[in-house]
Amino acid sequence: MFTELLEMQSFLNKPVRQLSLGQKMRAELAIALLHDPDILYLDEPTIGLDVVVKDKIRKFVRELNREKKTTVILTTHDMADIEEICDRIIMIDHGTLMLDQTIASFKSQGADQYYVEVAFKNYKKPLSFDGVELMKEQPFCHTYSINPRLVSMNDLLSCISELFEVTDITIKKPEIDEIVRKIYTSQSGETKLSMKESFLKKSIEKL
Structure with missing residues (x-):
């Protein structure tokens, strides 16, 4: 199934040193899933790959979730990965949870x-x-x-x-990365304002 979904037939018997980056990424995905895990963690799975390979990996992950009900936790800076793969988005800034909601709710902010x-x-x-x-x-x-x-x-x-x-x-409609940028900018401004208010309060208490 993995060979077919990831289209690995052409390089299945090649030595690893002869594989391209995209071929290695597809092979590593297959290896990570051979024991049929309940949860799959993917860290920047499409970084540095051409558009054709990116599309294959995204389709594979969607199909994996649909067929095997595998939970996929994806960390990425590629907003297209999020839009095409994920049902839910979590934004974290310096260890602080900024939001946790469905993609539909997230996109409604635009x-x-x-x-x-x-x-x-x-x-x-x-x-x-x-x-x-x-x-x-x-x-x-x-x-x-x-x-x-x-x-x-x-x-x-x-x-x-x-x-x-x-x-x-x-x-x-606004792209997902624009909404992300808007939220980060807004949260950053609120944090700075909160820090300023805290500083003023402490200064007044000292007086």
């Missing part, structure tokens, strides 16, 4: 913002009103950050059709 990419032949002027911010300007493509609390989708699309000769339009 619901206060989305992005619209407009490709066009020509335009009268960039969008400019409350709730809309030009993030990236290219010769025939603009990317805007949209605050849905300030502007409705109907109003936005109506305005785009008036100002642009549109060739394509893409609506994107």
